Amino acid sequence: xxxxxxxAITACAPxxxxxxxxxxxxxxxxxxxxxxxAVDRLSATGQLAREREMTLSFRIPGVITRLQVDDGDRVxxxxxxxxxxPTGVAAAESRAVAEVERARRDQARDQALFDKGxxxxxxxxxxxxxxxxxxxxxxxxxxDRRWSRLVSPVTGVVLQRHAQAGEVVQPGQAILRIADEAxxxxxxxxxxDRDVSRVKPGQSAGVRIDGLxxxxxxxxxxxxxxxxxxxGAVDVEIEILAAEGLRxxxxxxxxxxxxxxxxxxxxxxxxxxxxEASGGRAFVLVVEQGVARRRPVTFGGFLDDDALVNGLxxxxxxxxxxxxxxxxxxxxxxxxxxxxxVGAPKSGVxx
Numbered sequence: 111x112x113x114x115x116x117x118a119i120t121a122c123a124p125x126x127x128x129x130x131x132x133x134x135x136x137x138x139x140x141x142x143x144x145x146x147x148a149v150d151r152l153s154a155t156g157q158l159a160r161e162r163e164m165t166l167s168f169r170i171p172g173v174i175t176r177l178q179v180d181d182g183d184r185v186x187x188x189x190x191x192x193x194x195x196p197t198g199v200a201a202a203e204s205r206a207v208a209e210v211e212r213a214r215r216d217q218a219r220d221q222a223l224f225d226k227g228x229x230x231x232x233x234x235x236x237x238x239x240x241x242x243x244x245x246x247x248x249x250x251x252x253x254d255r256r257w258s259r260l261v262s263p264v265t266g267v268v269l270q271r272h273a274q275a276g277e278v279v280q281p282g283q284a285i286l287r288i289a290d291e292a293x294x295x296x297x298x299x300x301x302x303d304r305d306v307s308r309v310k311p312g313q314s315a316g317v318r319i320d321g322l323x324x325x326x327x328x329x330x331x332x333x334x335x336x337x338x339x340x341x342g343a344v345d346v347e348i349e350i351l352a353a354e355g356l357r358x359x360x361x362x363x364x365x366x367x368x369x370x371x372x373x374x375x376x377x378x379x380x381x382x383x384x385x386e387a388s389g390g391r392a393f394v395l396v397v398e399q400g401v402a403r404r405r406p407v408t409f410g411g412f413l414d415d416d417a418l419v420n421g422l423x424x425x426x427x428x429x430x431x432x433x434x435x436x437x438x439x440x441x442x443x444x445x446x447x448x449x450x451x452v453g454a455p456k457s458g459v460x461x
Contacts, residue, residue: 135441138432140397143422144378151365152308153413154346156299158360161349162290163269167282168194169257174285177275185262185288192260192273192285199258203251210248213241264290269358289358295350296331297362300343308368309333315348317364319356327351330366365413376410376418383428384409384417395429395436396422397444402429404438 172194179191217237223229272284279285297317301309315328331349338344348364350356385393385404392409395402410418422428427444429436436442 132441135400135443136432136436137445138397138402138429138436138442140427140429140444141380141383143419143424143426143428144416145424146377150308150368151413152301152305152368153363153365154299154301155361155363156297156345156348158295158297158350158356158362159358160266160289160291160293161296162264162293163358164263164288164290165284166191166260166263166286166288167284168192168260168279169281170194170199170254171278171280172198172258174273174275174277174279177271177273177285179268179271179286181268181271183268185266185268187262187265189262190259191262194258194279196255196258199251199255203248203255206244206247206251209244210241213237213244217241260285262288264288264292266291267358294331295356295358297328297348297350297364298345299348299364300338300341301346302343303337306333306344306346309346309366313367315364315366317348317350317356317362319360319362322355326356328364376408376420377422377424378413378416379419379422379428380430381412381415381417383430383433384419385433387417392417392419394419394422395433395438397427397429397442400441400443402436402438402440402442 174192175195176193177191179185185191217234217240220229220234220237224231224234266289269287269289271286273279309330311330311332313330315330316325317328318325328348328350330346332347334345334347336344346366348366356362379394383394385395387409390409392407394405394407396405397403405422407422408420410420412418429442432442
């Protein structure tokens with residue numbers, strides 16, 4: 111009887127629960143650490159400009175009566191661009207001519223009196239000086255008349271028009287800014303004092319503008335001798351060797367090929383692998399035997415699409431895509447980028 115009851119209880123007991131299966135590894139993308147380049151590169155961002163750009167203005171005040179060009183217009187050397195009302199200049203020139211005629215008459219009269227001994231030599235010399243001053247007034251009036259018209263000094267393009275016809279302008283007020291298209295296109299970019307010490311004229315460079323797929327070649331043309339008062343940065347000029355498709359005023363990014371940096375050299379990893387960068391320190395996740403491991407690195411900044419780091423093994427692989435869904439100690443599976451799911455991975459918990 112007891113045996114029967116025991117058998118019944120045994121039959122009714124649930125089977126032992128199967129052990130829980132560990133979650134599948136999280137799919138991630140990883141990249142190998144690239145060793146330091148034999149030739150290091152410095153990156154910089156600046157604005158393009160023609161080497162010769164000039165602001166045109168009138169020498170005299172007046173009302174603009176003609177302004178025949180606008181932004182983007184091409185102009186030829188010697189072309190009339192703008193003019194002010196010449197009435198005041200013409201009146202001044204007429205007064206100067208009249209002063210010359212009067213001075214000549216005064217000198218002729220005193221010369222005749224001097225020959226008869228009626229006036230002193232000093233008075234005659236004063237008359238000659240007055241004539242010379244009057245003649246200088248005529249030259250000044252003629253000079254002002256020439257500067258009542260703005261003529262293009264170069265063949266180029268109008269970068270900016272600062273005034274409109276009908277406006278009253280003052281001497282030296284900016285009217286037009288012209289670029290000489292025969293001069294080379296220059297990228298002026300600021301560099302820190304630490305980086306600029308490694309830059310010399312003649313070094314090769316590359317320039318890229320967002321929206322243009324091709325990178326254009328350049329070379330360092332000049333290194334500034336003075337740092338900016340507010341930023342402490344030094345401007346470096348990069349001459350663009352093939353400027354087709356580029357325009358003055360565009361913002362561009364450039365790299366400059368320089369010699370190896372002194373002291374520590376940095377390896378390169380994709381910029382998206384960097385976690386929690388602060389100052390000269392950052393963290394990355396590396397793949398070690400199918401497990402993600404959080405590792406500290408020395409951070410040297412960004413260069414193009416890469417980050418400069420030190421402190422990783424030469425054969426290390428850093429997690430790029432998917433790093434936000436794994437943590438230190440999680441199992442991972444490195445997959446081809448084309449197979450990596452967009453958004454949250456198929457397995458794993460976001461951390």
